[in-house]
């Protein structure tokens with residue numbers, strides 16, 4: 308069985324505890340305005356043209372976005388980093404795109420990693436069928452679960468999908484007892500107004516239980532914006548400034564009132 312992956316990040320320290328290998332699976336059913344991984348959106352391999360500039364000269368180079376990996380190849384890559392992973396209490400993370408779009412492969416890869424003694428994590432938008440989610444729960448040690456907006460209309464407008472499936476799946480994970488890190492992207496003008504932030508804090512207070520290990524606040528950044536041109540996708544965040552470090556510290560203090568550890572970044 309093979310999975311389509313657009314990036315493999317070794318020595319990752321933002322996708323779960325310790326040093327990890329993170330596999331980014333291609334394909335996402337959402338279309339978030341701020342997405343910084345446009346190469347993860349399509350479920351097909353793509354060839355894109357990269358433009359490099361030296362002075363006034365432009366150089367073009369074709370590059371492939373996405374290639375198929377077998378579960379055996381995943382294990383081979385992870386085994387090479389075993390020493391770093393073990394010494395740091397790290398593991399393996401599957402991110403995307405939306406990794407649950409490739410549930411059969413994801414389940415096999417998680418199972419293989421877990422049976423070889425690696426801690427496993429899945430970074431998900433939560434937008435998948437409950438059946439698919441249940442297939443991976445037994446092989447996943449930690450879920451990095453995004454909450455983007457609690458208002459369904461805004462969620463639909465900003466991500467192209469409703470949040471009802473996502474919130475239902477969060478309930479399933481809470482009941483599963485698996486470790487969860489709630490990830491909140493902080494997107495100026497989208498979800499950072501005082502009214503929404505208060506609702507979010509109230510929501511987290513209500514669902515708070517022991518397996519919610521942390522809240523990660525992910526400040527919007529424009530680092531992925533240059534990739535949009537390459538993928539011929541319109542970038543919809545022009546002119547939006549990232550939140551300042553001071554603002555992020557204020558939000559950290561605000562969410563810390565839930566009693567859950569809060570971290571800025573992954």
Ligand code: SF4
Pocket residue numbers: 335336337338339341342343344347403404405432
């Ligand atoms: S869920 Fe993640 S990968 Fe998918 S569009 Fe949104 S930000 Fe991008």
